[in-house]
Each structure stands twice: as structure tokens, then as C-alpha cells.
Amino acid sequence: MQRFEWLRKGRSYLFPGAMLLAGVLVLAVGALPVPAFVDLADRTIPILAFVLAMSLLTELLEEAGVFRVVTDRLARLGRGRVFVLWLLVVALAAVSTVFLSLDTTAVLVTPVVVLLAVHAGVQPLPFALTSIWLANTASLLLPVSNLTNLLAQDALGLSPIAFAGIVWAPALVGVAVPLVLLWLAFRKELRGRYRPQRAHPVRDGPLLIAAGATLLVLLPALVSGVPVQYPALSAAAFMLAVFLWRRPAVLRWSMVPWRPLMLTVGLFMVVEALHAHGLTPLLAGAAGQGESLPGLLQLAALGAGAANTVNNLPAYLALEPVADSPARLAALLIGVNLGPLVTPWASLATLLWHERLRALNVPIRWSGFALAGLVAVVFTVPLAVVALWLTSGMQ
Secondary structure: OHHHHHHHHHHHOHHHHHHHHHHHHHHHOOOOOHHHHHHHHHHHHHHHHHHHHHHHHHHHHHHHOHHHHHHHHHHHHOOOEHHHHHHHHHHHHHHHHHHHOHHHHHHHHHHHHHHHHHHOOOOOHHHHHHHHHHHHHOOOOOHHHOHHHHHHHHHHOOOHHHHHHHHHHHHHHHHHHHHHHHHHHHOOOOOOEOOOOOOOOOOOHHHHHHHHHHHHHHHHHHOOOOOOHHHHHHHHHHHHHHHHHHOHHHOOHHHOOHHHHHHHHHHHHHHHHHHHOOHHHHHHHHHOOOOOHHHHHHHHHHHHHHHHHOOHHHHHHHHHHHOOOHHHHHHHHHHHHHOOOOOOOOOHHHHHHHHHHHHOOOOOOHHHHHHHHHHHHHHHHHHHHHHHHHHOOOO
16 A cells, blocks of 8 residues: 555656756757856746745644634624624635635645534535635735746736736636626535534644734735745744754655646746747737737637646746736736636646545546636636736736
8 A cells, every 4th residue: 555655656757757857958958048047047046945945834824723714713703694604705715815825724624624614514515626726816916826927026026015906907807707607606505514623633722823923924924025935935934943843754855846846837938938939929919019908818728728628837938028018918827827727737726726636536537627618718707807908008
């Protein structure tokens, strides 16, 4: 059994490892020029440091029991009504995505809300689908919400508040429209009442208090305008120190997000090499021009299509050079953030979400997932672009 588990984990590293190797090869053979690689490193190392720190921190928060306490409170606040419980899960998934990133919602929020539904005797599928749709579609508001946003913030040179000032209207659409569609699809399952459940015991009170205090300090720091990697690294270092003091046995190397980091670094290098060999002019015709509503819709649609074809990160990296204004960059983010709801590989968050559901024995029918996601994308992406166009003074 242990050998099979080792083989399964080994297979999960094949694609990220291959992508990292591809990145190293394009640099080694000169397809990625050294000056371009240096510029790429200057831009992306702070972003990768943030990803590393936040991934480690959220794992430590989970070990400290923060998410279990939150779900226990949600179960009590729901007062036995399934619809109210679902709304509370919506709030948890949205807040987690906005402030802690879509991957946090996929990896940590998904299992706790699914188990919350199971223990309450409620159909888990509406809760599972809510978590992954919002992990993607609620990831537009702040730079920390999505790696693509961090790249866009770097390109624009904006503070987190200024960034939110550009995308706030499409970000609201990205939450509201999927929720309406989810309610229409699952309104029967979301009726009725659920049975109360027993609260999880607190394993380590001082550790939980330290984790909660760290989170309360971190969230405003992430929108303060200070480069986000510094508060994230500080918070992760502090929680590591607390765990070394209180529960060193739970610390393990698997808490480091090796696969996402390998995949991201490799994608950065491969796409940068493609840009060095003419990718931008090739895409310029398909991406449209200008900040008219048709031009923004064309770019967002291309971003959504590319995200579902390959993945939202390489889609963003490939199209960023043709998004040559704040409005066009926001339209691209609408496509690559709100659009990856159709294919399982469209975002890393969806793949991580499926891993969690498989471990919980919650089956997903991919044909149904794709059809529902396509409907959501067809409504959400154009309406979000219209909201951007109406609020950016271009109409």
C-alpha cells in the first residue's frame, strides 16, 4: 500500500517536473536569452516568494485548527437552515479567495465545507461546486487573490487599493452571477433543514490564538501597499517558529508547494522564450485592439478560451503583452480568472480541488462539470466585461 501511495505521488510530479525541465532546457540552449531570463527573475522572484509563504502559512493555519473553528461557527450560525448554511459557505469561500488566494480555497476550504455538509446530512455537491466556482470567479478583486493578478499589478505598478479600484465592478459580477446560477441549479437541495453537529475540540489553545492573531494582522497588511511578499514571509516565519515551539512533529516537507512552484517556474520560462521568438505579434490579431466594448469582449473571450485550452497562467503570460492598457489588462484578467470553469486543467485550483474531493470520496462527473461551467462562463465573462466598460469611463 505504501509503495502504491509513493507511486501515485510520484506521478503527480511528472508534469510539473517536465515543465520545469523544459524551462531549464530553453535557457540552456539559448531559446530564452539570458537578459530576458534576468528580467523575468527580477519580476517573478518576489511573486514566487509570496506564493511559497502563503501556501506554507495556510497549511499551518489549517494544522492550528483555524478552519475547523470557522466551520464550527458557520454550522451554529446557520441555525439548522440549509440555505443559510450555504450562504455562510459562500461568504467563507469568497473571503478566503479574495484575501488568501484561490488555491487556499480549493485546497483547504473545500474539504472543510464538504465535510460540514456531510456531517450535517446535506448533499455535498452544491457546496463542493460553490467552493471551486468561487475559487476562480472571486479571484479578481485583489492582487493576492490570484497569481495572474500579482503579475498584472506588477505590470501596472499599482497599489492593491488602486488595483481594486479598476476591477471592483467585474469582481462583483464574478461573485454574483455564478451564485445565481448555482442557486437556480441546486435550489431544491438548498431547501430544508440540517441536523446540528458537535464542535471539533481545540487541540492547542495557545497555537490557535497565535494563528488567529497572525491572520488578523496579515489581512490588512496584504492591502496596505507594502509589497505583499514581506508580510506573507513574516507571517509564515512567525507561525513556523510557533510550531517549532508547540508542535514540531507536524512540520513536514510536503507543506512546501513543490508542484505549483515547479509548474509556475517552468511556465514562466517557456512562455518568456516564446515571447522572445515572436509570440506577441502572432496573438495580436486575435486579441483585438482598443478599449471599446467589442475590443474588450474579444480579449476576455480569447483569455477564457486559452485558459480552458491550456491553463490560465500560460494564457495570461502569453496575452499580457497585447493587453496594453489598464482596461485591456483588466479584460484579460476577467477572461483568465473568471473563465477557467470548463476543463479540469483550466486552473491549478481546479486540479487541487479534484484531488481533495477524490480523497473525500465525492464523485465528480466531468461532462456535467464542463457543461455547467460553460453556462457560467457564457453569462459571467461578458457581463463582467460590460461592468468594467461601464465603470471605467470608456462608454
